[in-house]
Amino acid sequence: MSALNGTAVIDADVHALVPSIERLFPWLDAHWQEVAQTTQFRGPTDTPYPPSAATSMRPDLDPAAGVAETVEDLRAHVLDPTGVEAAILVCAYATEAIKNPDAAAALSTAANSWVAEQWLASEPRLHGSIVVPGLHPTLAVEEIERCAENPRFVQVVLPVRSFAPYGNRIWWPLLDVVTRHGLVLNLHFGGASGDPPTSVGWPSTYLEEYVDMPSAFQTQIMSLVAEGAFDRFPDLRVLCSESGFAWLPSFMWRFDRLWHALRREMPWVRRAPSAYIRDHIRVTTQPFDVPVDEFPRVYDHIGSDELLCYATDYPHWQSETVAAAVPPLPEGPALQAILGGNARRLFGLGGERN
Ligand code: ZN
Numbered sequence: 106m107s108a109l110n111g112t113a114v115i116d117a118d119v120h121a122l123v124p125s126i127e128r129l130f131p132w133l134d135a136h137w138q139e140v141a142q143t144t145q146f147r148g149p150t151d152t153p154y155p156p157s158a159a160t161s162m163r164p165d166l167d168p169a170a171g172v173a174e175t176v177e178d179l180r181a182h183v184l185d186p187t188g189v190e191a192a193i194l195v196c197a198y199a200t201e202a203i204k205n206p207d208a209a210a211a212l213s214t215a216a217n218s219w220v221a222e223q224w225l226a227s228e229p230r231l232h233g234s235i236v237v238p239g240l241h242p243t244l245a246v247e248e249i250e251r252c253a254e255n256p257r258f259v260q261v262v263l264p265v266r267s268f269a270p271y272g273n274r275i276w277w278p279l280l281d282v283v284t285r286h287g288l289v290l291n292l293h294f295g296g297a298s299g300d301p302p303t304s305v306g307w308p309s310t311y312l313e314e315y316v317d318m319p320s321a322f323q324t325q326i327m328s329l330v331a332e333g334a335f336d337r338f339p340d341l342r343v344l345c346s347e348s349g350f351a352w353l354p355s356f357m358w359r360f361d362r363l364w365h366a367l368r369r370e371m372p373w374v375r376r377a378p379s380a381y382i383r384d385h386i387r388v389t390t391q392p393f394d395v396p397v398d399e400f401p402r403v404y405d406h407i408g409s410d411e412l413l414c415y416a417t418d419y420p421h422w423q424s425e426t427v428a429a430a431v432p433p434l435p436e437g438p439a440l441q442a443i444l445g446g447n448a449r450r451l452f453g454l455g456g457e458r459n
Pocket residue numbers: 118119120195293294346347418
């Protein structure tokens with residue numbers, strides 16, 4: 106049980122960051138070790154979290170020491186203070202930034218092995234997210250097949266900013282393997298495919314990039330619904346991480362309204378888009394993108410107790426304290442669902458699944 110309102114808590118988004126390519130050497134073959142040692146290749150150096158940005162690191166953590174590099178650090182920084190029963194570990198390693206398909210695949214495999222052996226094996230509360238080479242769907246499928254043999258991996262993480270929307274047919278083999286193995290598709294903040302981060306080109310500042318990120322989540326959800334991905338893969342479940350959630354009511358209303366007017370374009374979409382979203386999409390609570398006083402009203406407009414999943418987004422600075430990451434709802438079934446029940450069913454933890 107947790108210190109948070111006495112409720113069993115699942116943290117749906119905590120991060121491990123690969124500190125350097127050398128850390129992955131035990132899982133890289135001699136060729137890629139030699140490349141790293143004799144050239145300027147350092148693996149993926151693009152990051153959606155600039156080290157100097159205020160949002161990138163909790164202020165109570167030592168920037169010089171960096172983010173948790175060991176399970177002991179993670180326990181001390183986030184798992185024990187919140188008393189979570191489980192946490193979903195997302196390794197932020199932007200292999201979609203690597204154009205060489207062999208390098209992207211080798212580093213994805215190494216990162217997943219590092220997570221499995223150094224993190225998951227020594228902390229039973231942690232569950233893993235499979236890193237895949239996001240520019241190469243065929244290689245991504247191979248890596249998912251390999252990692253899915255380890256039941257501690259519960260989702261596949263893809264950056265929300267991709268080179269093509271995830272409902273596109275080129276991704277269907279990946280959606281197929283994700284659902285066949287009972288995994289969750291995690292669309293996560295960021296992405297370094299080389300395409301502009303906004304729909305109208307390159308902004309000048311990180312602030313613009315950061316604030317605009319929910320538009321990419323909306324594009325991805327629209328694509329999955331409109332292309333018929335949820336009809337083709339009825340068991341497909343998607344978790345949006347670091348997307349915010351306050352935009353959901355207006356987005357669903359607009360999508361539904363125009364679907365009624367234009368649905369002849371997509372006869373395979375048989376229900377209102379909001380029905381697909383409420384059935385298949387889940388969203389983490391950090392960053393909290395609504396004033397605290399307004400939260401109950403926005404939550405009411407979302408129209409479901411099943412969509413939101415509590416997350417600290419450790420080590421990123423989205424809230425002053427861990428306790429401040431708890432949505433301001435009265436104690437009761439809705440809050441319990443957000444803090445643990447929704448993620449427990451999404452990931453099938455404790456034998457539950459929806
Ligand atoms: Zn995150």
